[in-house]
Amino acid sequence: MANYESYKKSLAKFGTINLSNLIKEHFPSNGHKKLSCIITNPFLTWVADVAINHGIPCAMFWIQPCSLYAIYYRFYNKLNSFPTLTDPDMSVELPGLPLLHTEDLPSYVLPSILFGSLPKMFSEMFQNMKRYKWVLGNSFFGLEKDAIESMADLCPIKCIGPLVPPSLLGEDEDHDRGVEMWKAEDTCIEWLNKEAPSSVIYVSFGSVVVLSAKQMECIAKALKNSNSPFIWVVKQPDLPEPDGFLEETKDQGVIVSWSPQTKVLAHPAIACFITHCGWNSVLETISAGVPVIAYPKWSDQPTNAKLIVDVFRIGLRLRANQDGIVSNEEVERCIREIMDGPKCVELKSNARELRIAAREAVAGGGSSDKNILLFVDEIIESCVQLKHAM
Numbered sequence: 465m466a467n468y469e470s471y472k473k474s475l476a477k478f479g480t481i482n483l484s485n486l487i488k489e490h491f492p493s494n495g496h497k498k499l500s501c502i503i504t505n506p507f508l509t510w511v512a513d514v515a516i517n518h519g520i521p522c523a524m525f526w527i528q529p530c531s532l533y534a535i536y537y538r539f540y541n542k543l544n545s546f547p548t549l550t551d552p553d554m555s556v557e558l559p560g561l562p563l564l565h566t567e568d569l570p571s572y573v574l575p576s577i578l579f580g581s582l583p584k585m586f587s588e589m590f591q592n593m594k595r596y597k598w599v600l601g602n603s604f605f606g607l608e609k610d611a612i613e614s615m616a617d618l619c620p621i622k623c624i625g626p627l628v629p630p631s632l633l634g635e636d637e638d639h640d641r642g643v644e645m646w647k648a649e650d651t652c653i654e655w656l657n658k659e660a661p662s663s664v665i666y667v668s669f670g671s672v673v674v675l676s677a678k679q680m681e682c683i684a685k686a687l688k689n690s691n692s693p694f695i696w697v698v699k700q701p702d703l704p705e706p707d708g709f710l711e712e713t714k715d716q717g718v719i720v721s722w723s724p725q726t727k728v729l730a731h732p733a734i735a736c737f738i739t740h741c742g743w744n745s746v747l748e749t750i751s752a753g754v755p756v757i758a759y760p761k762w763s764d765q766p767t768n769a770k771l772i773v774d775v776f777r778i779g780l781r782l783r784a785n786q787d788g789i790v791s792n793e794e795v796e797r798c799i800r801e802i803m804d805g806p807k808c809v810e811l812k813s814n815a816r817e818l819r820i821a822a823r824e825a826v827a828g829g830g831s832s833d834k835n836i837l838l839f840v841d842e843i844i845e846s847c848v849q850l851k852h853a854m
């Protein structure tokens with residue numbers, strides 16, 4: 465953590481100097497080329513200060529759900545009541561959101577985790593939102609309508625998402641751009657091609673979460689007992705496994721260290737996604753129309769799981785026992801329920817509807833498309849105003 469703190473400080477110090485130099489060099493104040501806007505993410509708060517110092521309007525691109533934006537804004541500006549050390553289990557009632565119990569709140573607003581580098585940064589940022597002329601969100605209006613509307617008079621957020629590879633939204637794969645964090649094992653797609661439609665469980669916990677050996681064993685046992693084909697992304701070098709798991713499941717599933725996730729989710733053989741609920745994974749599963757088994761760990765993930773179950777209505781949530789472990793029986797229960805249970809049809813149908821809604825949002829004339837055009841118009845407008853003021 466000490467290293468992370470000094471890394472952050474040095475990034476802010478040298479980032480400020482370098483970005484300022486870059487602007488001075490390429491867009492000098494007496495030159496004819498002007499920077500009309502800087503877009504930054506929420507984790508580089510110093511970028512907004514550089515932009516202000518150079519008289520350039522700044523937009524913040526919020527990369528988690530708008531619901532989280534609303535929660536943090538209200539929390540850090542003390543607009544509503546949140547759990548405290550003396551009342552740690554209170555439920556939180558906020559406009560545009562379902563009633564949030566402690567287990568649904570982002571971990572950073574919990575009284576036990578209030579301190580640390582990220583809460584400090586969020587606190588400074590959310591109390592200084594005037595530095596941003598625009599806040600853009602990686603979501604879409606139809607998905608989080610109530611939360612978005614609840615912020616309209618406070619500090620509006622305009623959604624321009626979902627920002628997922630175009631192939632997930634029905635476009636040609638050639639249009640996909642982006643960087644892969646790690647080299648994906650594409651062979652799992654060949655394996656998927658041989659599986660029946662809607663039969664495969666996909667399991668992945670994103671780039672950060674690492675599960676305990678005990679937890680991995682429970683998941684392994686559940687996958688084996690489900691008798692369903694599976695793809696499981698395991699980043700740890702050693703897979704803690706119950707005796708004989710690899711041998712006994714060699715014809716049932718595939719374990720990869722990193723998958724081509726968006727291609728996997730778009731594949732017709734996928735039936736459901738067991739996920740830690742990172743927001744990118746959530747947007748990807750929504751765009752692919754795949755129902756979810758939610759296993760949130762920290763940060764925004766508990767709230768994302770709440771949204772998945774109670775707002776988007778496309779999934780189920782795993783419950784941990786008193787030791788903090790999700791048992792294999794619990795995982796098996798949710799697998800049975802999502803594959804075959806009474807709610808299965810409804811969850812699938814809701815997921816299909818959201819898939820359509822996501823495509824409509826980014827298509828010409830859709831809500832996200834309109835917002836991005838509006839954003840561009842406003843940038844042009846602010847350039848004109850600046851010119852007149854000079």
Ligand SMILES: O=c1ccn([C@@H]2O[C@H](COP(=O)(O)OP(=O)(O)O[C@H]3O[C@H](CO)[C@@H](O)[C@H](O)[C@H]3O)[C@@H](O)[C@H]2O)c(=O)[nH]1
Pocket residue numbers: 527528645648668669670671672673697721722723724725726741742743744745746748762763764765
């Ligand atoms: O085998 C894999 C596993 C994941 N992915 C990709 O990796 C990304 C993972 O992103 P996300 O689902 O958001 O998870 P994290 O990497 O854990 O994201 C962090 O950042 C997110 C955005 O702020 C937060 O929502 C999460 O809580 C936080 O853990 C996605 O695009 C996946 O498609 C792959 O390509 N292959």
